[in-house]
Amino acid sequence: MNTSKTYSFQSESKELLKLMIHSLYSNKEIFIRELISNASDAIDKLRFLSISEPKKYPINTNYCINITIDKKLNKLTISDNGIGMEEHEIINNLGTIAKSGTKKFIQSLKSNNSSHQHELIGQFGVGFYSSFIVSKKVLVQTRSAKLKINEGFLWESYGKGDYTIQKIEKKEFGTDIILYFKKTEQEFIHHWKIQELINKYSDHINVPINIKKFNKKQNEYTWEQVNKAQALWVLNKSEISNQEYINFYKHLTKDSQEPLTWTHNKVEGNQEYIILLFIPSKTPWNIWSREHKHGLKLYINKVFIMEDTEQFLPNYLRFVKGLVDSNDLPLNISREILQNNQIIQKIRQTITKKLLNTLQNLFNNDIKKYYVFWQQFGTILKEGPAEDPQNRQFIMNLLLFTSLKHNNSEQTLSLKKYTTNMAKGQNKIYYITSDSYESAKNSPHLEIFLKNDIDVLLLFEKIDEWMMNYLNEYEDKKFCPANKPDDFINKLIIPQINEQNLQNKMQPFLEKIKKILGNKIKDVRVTYKLVHTPSILVTEAKEMSTQMAKLFSAAGQSVPSIKYILEINPEHALIQKISKIVEEKNIKDWILLIFEQALFVEKGTLDDPNQFINRINKLLSI
Structure with missing residues (x-):
């Protein structure tokens, strides 16, 4: 026994x-x-x-x-x-x-x-x-x-x-x-x-x-x-009810929620295969984990071969669930062979297009469901423009944003809708990246846009700055950072008074700022794009932005220090007050204050916030 x-x-x-x-x-x-x-x-x-x-x-x-x-x-x-x-x-x-x-x-x-x-x-x-x-x-x-x-x-x-x-x-x-x-x-x-x-x-x-x-x-x-005992995916679509698709999805994924939508196709020709793909309605709890396995189930002639066959999906569509049943692959195929197999690459291309079309159909025919999709998987889809240049324009049609005019953080604005509602004479898509919706919305860089009723896309997710490096233009309209205005915006900010005369008048004050700040800044100049803010920091058009520097730093990469240009608003009461101060000691504290204010707004942090607070207290007590 x-x-x-x-x-x-x-x-x-x-x-x-x-x-x-x-x-x-x-x-x-x-x-x-x-x-x-x-x-x-x-x-x-x-x-x-x-x-x-x-x-x-x-x-x-x-x-x-x-x-x-x-x-x-x-x-x-x-x-x-x-x-x-x-x-x-x-x-x-x-x-x-x-x-x-x-x-x-x-x-x-x-x-x-x-x-x-x-x-x-x-x-x-x-x-x-x-x-x-x-x-x-x-x-x-x-x-x-x-x-x-x-x-x-x-x-x-x-x-x-x-x-x-x-x-x-x-x-x-x-x-x-x-x-x-x-x-x-x-x-x-x-x-x-x-x-x-x-x-x-x-x-x-x-x-x-x-x-x-x-x-x-x-x-x-x-x-x-007591069951049908037939592989559902080999049946004709007309023979399968929506409830049967839903039940199969739940069995396949162990998910008790219904999928948002699905696509079921039989491809015939040089290669014969069936694909049944589902868009879930909820993000898996571990989708951001490095250990998370994703991919499609692989069948060959209805015989199950392997789980999580990631070779069929681009990474930015890793949330998709489903299966591929091929008639052309050998039963003893390995993951290594899958990696370099031409049949797999062609199936992958077809699957990618089918999925993008499925998402576009959802966007066109059931926008409420698409909003659910975007809330769950939009951040992942934003990886697409960098990963898949071949389908970049298609993916751009699926991206959603919020903007200055939307006045809420929900991303429901498409690029198509933004370009349709652009201001007269506007030929670029303006955007700003920041750490949060509130900081993007209240950025002083947007004051000139607000004043002239020009909309700006507000981007506040970590991936956004990286994504924007791969979005050059949409329907012949280039993307332009709001903190680096183009000629269209520059025309709006030229004041009625003679700009050059005012620049000359302010020159002694600008020189004083340069002397006090020294190598803390690259340059200082007058700007007329500010309305309520005394000063801001900007970078040259081709230099690394603050948000990109944060992105590299978070990834553990070394980032060169950014040399900012300090722009001051000559019409602001504080700047006018400081420019009239004669005492060297006092003007130094004031100039350091407006610089640190601008740095705090730009970066969201200071190396020594205590020193900044002490400086404010000192000036308030004078």
């Missing part, structure tokens, strides 16, 4: 199991979805191995998932003839809960947003543990297709922090999940209920799901198939 070994779940398992049982109880029926999905994945893995390595793995044409209900014992068994597990795989898959992301999952379960807690279960890879929501005890009998005949293992747990494993005899490879329901969960021992849940969550699974039922006429037990 084989003795059992007792193991403890890893560090956070007790807390996790407790939280799952209580927090997800209102969505307890999802256990059937998760367990059938796992069984389907196990069959997909063995199907692939039996085709790619037929000498090592048996070929089976009768893959299926069988469900048995025992009402007397209050027991449900879900069996598959998939890949099965070895002992170390059992420990890794069923005993190791505390893996990457578990802490975030636990925090999510603890949060007040309980209505969305069930959405996380599949995404965090803990779907098997949903069985403890309804079960007092769970058994797993499994035999790996890699092991000798009859050599299997039994895993057993009450979901209270530990589990046991022992060797057993098991004739067939595959896995049996045996659930002993709690007394409160009697609804799940009825055939009609399980069939209803399978039709609701798992009808699209492409292997037969059979339920064992007693046939009164024949006086014997028979197996009844």
